[in-house]
Amino acid sequence: MAVQTAASTTDSTVDLGPAAALSCRECGHRVPLGPVFACEECFGPLEIAYDFSSYDTEELRKRIEAGPANIWRYAPLLPVPADVAEKPNLNPGWTKLVKADHLARELGVTGGLYVKDDSGNPTHSFKDRVVAQALEAARAFGFTTLSCSSTGNLAGAVGAAAARAGFRSCVFIPHDLEQGKVVMAAIYGGDLVGIEGNYDDVNRFCSELIGDPAGEGWGFVNVNLRPYYAEGSKTLAYEICEQLGWRLPDQIVVPIASGSQLTKIDKGLQELIKLGLVEDRPYKIFGAQAEGCSPVSTAFKAGHDVVRPQKPNTIAKSLAIGNPADGPYVLDIARRTGGAVEDVTDEQVVDAIKLLARTEGIFAETAGGVTVGVTRKLIENGVLDPTKTTVVLNTGDGLKTLDAVAGTGLTATIRPNLDSFREAGLA
Amino acid sequence: MAVQTAASTTDSTVDLGPAAALSCRECGHRVPLGPVFACEECFGPLEIAYDFSSYDTEELRKRIEAGPANIWRYAPLLPVPADVAEKPNLNPGWTKLVKADHLARELGVTGGLYVKDDSGNPTHSFKDRVVAQALEAARAFGFTTLSCSSTGNLAGAVGAAAARAGFRSCVFIPHDLEQGKVVMAAIYGGDLVGIEGNYDDVNRFCSELIGDPAGEGWGFVNVNLRPYYAEGSKTLAYEICEQLGWRLPDQIVVPIASGSQLTKIDKGLQELIKLGLVEDRPYKIFGAQAEGCSPVSTAFKAGHDVVRPQKPNTIAKSLAIGNPADGPYVLDIARRTGGAVEDVTDEQVVDAIKLLARTEGIFAETAGGVTVGVTRKLIENGVLDPTKTTVVLNTGDGLKTLDAVAGTGLTATIRPNLDSFREAGLA
Numbered sequence: 133m134a135v136q137t138a139a140s141t142t143d144s145t146v147d148l149g150p151a152a153a154l155s156c157r158e159c160g161h162r163v164p165l166g167p168v169f170a171c172e173e174c175f176g177p178l179e180i181a182y183d184f185s186s187y188d189t190e191e192l193r194k195r196i197e198a199g200p201a202n203i204w205r206y207a208p209l210l211p212v213p214a215d216v217a218e219k220p221n222l223n224p225g226w227t228k229l230v231k232a233d234h235l236a237r238e239l240g241v242t243g244g245l246y247v248k249d250d251s252g253n254p255t256h257s258f259k260d261r262v263v264a265q266a267l268e269a270a271r272a273f274g275f276t277t278l279s280c281s282s283t284g285n286l287a288g289a290v291g292a293a294a295a296r297a298g299f300r301s302c303v304f305i306p307h308d309l310e311q312g313k314v315v316m317a318a319i320y321g322g323d324l325v326g327i328e329g330n331y332d333d334v335n336r337f338c339s340e341l342i343g344d345p346a347g348e349g350w351g352f353v354n355v356n357l358r359p360y361y362a363e364g365s366k367t368l369a370y371e372i373c374e375q376l377g378w379r380l381p382d383q384i385v386v387p388i389a390s391g392s393q394l395t396k397i398d399k400g401l402q403e404l405i406k407l408g409l410v411e412d413r414p415y416k417i418f419g420a421q422a423e424g425c426s427p428v429s430t431a432f433k434a435g436h437d438v439v440r441p442q443k444p445n446t447i448a449k450s451l452a453i454g455n456p457a458d459g460p461y462v463l464d465i466a467r468r469t470g471g472a473v474e475d476v477t478d479e480q481v482v483d484a485i486k487l488l489a490r491t492e493g494i495f496a497e498t499a500g501g502v503t504v505g506v507t508r509k510l511i512e513n514g515v516l517d518p519t520k521t522t523v524v525l526n527t528g529d530g531l532k533t534l535d536a537v538a539g540t541g542l543t544a545t546i547r548p549n550l551d552s553f554r555e556a557g558l559a
Numbered sequence: 560m561a562v563q564t565a566a567s568t569t570d571s572t573v574d575l576g577p578a579a580a581l582s583c584r585e586c587g588h589r590v591p592l593g594p595v596f597a598c599e600e601c602f603g604p605l606e607i608a609y610d611f612s613s614y615d616t617e618e619l620r621k622r623i624e625a626g627p628a629n630i631w632r633y634a635p636l637l638p639v640p641a642d643v644a645e646k647p648n649l650n651p652g653w654t655k656l657v658k659a660d661h662l663a664r665e666l667g668v669t670g671g672l673y674v675k676d677d678s679g680n681p682t683h684s685f686k687d688r689v690v691a692q693a694l695e696a697a698r699a700f701g702f703t704t705l706s707c708s709s710t711g712n713l714a715g716a717v718g719a720a721a722a723r724a725g726f727r728s729c730v731f732i733p734h735d736l737e738q739g740k741v742v743m744a745a746i747y748g749g750d751l752v753g754i755e756g757n758y759d760d761v762n763r764f765c766s767e768l769i770g771d772p773a774g775e776g777w778g779f780v781n782v783n784l785r786p787y788y789a790e791g792s793k794t795l796a797y798e799i800c801e802q803l804g805w806r807l808p809d810q811i812v813v814p815i816a817s818g819s820q821l822t823k824i825d826k827g828l829q830e831l832i833k834l835g836l837v838e839d840r841p842y843k844i845f846g847a848q849a850e851g852c853s854p855v856s857t858a859f860k861a862g863h864d865v866v867r868p869q870k871p872n873t874i875a876k877s878l879a880i881g882n883p884a885d886g887p888y889v890l891d892i893a894r895r896t897g898g899a900v901e902d903v904t905d906e907q908v909v910d911a912i913k914l915l916a917r918t919e920g921i922f923a924e925t926a927g928g929v930t931v932g933v934t935r936k937l938i939e940n941g942v943l944d945p946t947k948t949t950v951v952l953n954t955g956d957g958l959k960t961l962d963a964v965a966g967t968g969l970t971a972t973i974r975p976n977l978d979s980f981r982e983a984g985l986a
Contacts, residue, residue, distance in 0.1 A: 490748030
């Protein structure tokens with residue numbers, strides 16, 4: 133298919149596999165594949181429309197199962213060329229779905245509890261999944277620089293993916309970010325630019341840059357490449373179902389930042405049903421927020437359809453988006469599936485991080501503390517059914533948010549002899 | 560096979576799969592499987608003797624290929640029961656073997672360069688492989704507490720594995736360890752005991768505890784369970800060969816701490832040859848140390864058979880063992896295979912960490928900087944052949960040694976407008 137894109141001055145053949153067009157989520161208006169993200173008719177968000185019509189269910193299942201142990205096993209369902217696995221990228225995904233029997237016992241879950249542990253990705257967060265899609269779109273559109281604004285996980289994911297693919301990267305962050313985060317983002321050798329201002333200033337500047345000739349050839353993974361980028365979250369749904377033996381979970385607990393991950397997980401589950409890869413049964417999607425940034429949870433509980441922005445104040449910084457773009461869609465999905473949106477305090481987040489580490493040996497980022505904490509709360513409140521198969525997402529790594537659990541320390545200090553050991557009651 | 564073990568008061572059946580006995584590496588004396596590590600005849604190190612006699616090569620290959628995407632695909636070659644994959648453990652391994660074409664270009668390697676990236680393990684270091692073996696031995700011997708002395712990666716690996724398996728853990732560390740490392744070890748909820756003294760004092764105390772009734776039922780992964788523990792490193796050799804399409808690499812660069820990893824990688828390669836799983840061709844094993852702790856490299860260059868202890872002083876703390884137990888074996892293997900042992904300065908370690916991150920998007924621990932740095936040096940010195948297939952190990956994650964690259968930072972700081980962006984020369 134030949135389409136004119138903003139990034140190329142001549143017609144080029146854009147091969148993004150089964151991706152057929154961009155379609156407006158609000159009004160359905162379709163445009164050719166290109167580096168655009170908002171509908172020209174109604175300003176609604178554009179998302180990928182696929183052509184899956186040629187797929188035979190059993191052939192597709194076999195093709196997936198014979199595929200690589202990463203997200204590219206699902207290439208037939210993603211906006212990527214068929215030979216994507218041959219190109220240099222970080223090959224994220226196919227992370228562990230951990231049967232969490234000890235945690236289940238603590239929470240009283242009898243129907244099977246699983247943790248989808250995305251800390252196993254190359255840069256240790258789910259962002260590798262979405263950035264990998266944006267990278268393929270960037271390749272297809274002839275971009276040579278990969279960019280983003282970030283305060284954390286995304287900066288590292290973009291820097292690493294660009295390095296591996298041989299792209300230039302230029303990541304924008306607030307200039308006064310903690311030194312540890314700066315190192316994690318800078319190590320990949322791309323440009324790391326500190327902006328004198330807060331995160332809002334950084335974002336405003338990036339939007340300005342996209343509209344300027346200076347930004348030509350630049351793919352901002354979560355702005356002009358957002359429709360492609362967002363699709364990466366579908367792979368979480370695919371992997372969970374395949375790892376459960378091609379079965380839908382009854383309940384799934386997903387963290388909410390922009391809300392995009394939750395909406396794309398729902399999209400992924402719907403696709404699997406339509407393709408016949410899983411049996412069509414009811415499933416419930418639950419959204420999890422930190423109390424200090426809970427605009428969607430607040431709207432859900434109040435029965436509202438719109439989400440009122442909040443000023444974030446929580447240790448769960450990777451979820452601290454006060455005005456989540458996909459908030460209304462999250463409300464729709466939680467209500468349609470019979471799920472809910474709940475929030476927990478920072479103290480409950482820390483408790484949940486420790487609970488997960490103590491029971492299953494998984495050290496989660498604060499976002500994982502949010503989902504585990506919300507799961508516990510939803511069970512206590514009788515909202516989540518403990519007799520059903522439940523999957524909880526951990527989207528990042530505890531090593532990246534050590535500050536949140538800085539109080540954790542030695543259980544005893546002793547002199548190097550047996551008497552001191554016995555005195556401490558450790559024997 | 561019924562054996563009497565120190566941990567059980569009655570006879571018990573120890574099922575550790577193909578592991579048949581313990582055999583002294585020095586004198587060949589055999590003893591039944593049990594929690595012992597030194598030969599009663601000559602004080603040499605005990606290692607596992609296997610019975611692989613019943614295996615058919617092609618059946619074994621198929622069984623491995625049909626196995627899980629973790630080290631347990633090699634259960635038939637490890638001291639673990641056949642149903643090990645069903646037991647709660649962290650399922651480490653099957654980490655990525657990354658074809659590193661950008662790095663190859665920078666180093667002038669034309670024969671194929673690969674990075675075996677063990678930062679993808681559950682607690683982000685190769686220690687998960689060895690601890691997983693120790694855990695199964697602990698289960699078999701009826702131990703209920705998993706323990707170790709550690710200053711870093713091992714503490715987290717033991718804490719996490721114990722939590723997942725439902726064991727108590729008790730990890731001993733010097734009391735004045737950096738807070739970040741304490742948090743990483745403490746988060747799993749086991750006992751974390753600070754010893755008033757240095758690492759040598761910690762080790763001495765642990766040896767005392769093993770001989771005392773207070774230590775009964777305790778498995779010290781790298782002391783009384785060491786013969787089992789050490790076997791975990793064989794899986795690196797298995798995975799590399801299988802991921803290369805059941806082929807030996809021509810050259811492999813391995814970091815040296817105690818030297819155990821290198822000797823077990825050699826053992827693993829030899830087993831694959833004997834089992835017919837790979838063609839018997841020459842391979843060379845290279846050992847990598849940091850100059851500030853290079854007792855093996857020093858001995859190799861001097862042509863000595865013995866290793867003179869050094870007082871470590873390097874940023875590569877996970878390799879800082881001044882008196883490496885397996886040093887003489889490493890010398891043997893490097894010489895027998897036509898390899899070498901080399902060392903690099905801390906500055907070269909940092910440069911190599913940045914090189915790997917910039918070219919392949921892999922953020923390595925200091926130990927990975929050591930292997931990449933040594934690879935570069937060996938090529939420059941004409942010791943490593945750039946026309947041959949070469950595998951370089953990265954055994955840990957850069958997030959754990961952020962201090963080593965703390966100087967890495969912003970490439971520019973600008974005001975949030977396009978003029979400032981252009982002035983900075985970023986367009």
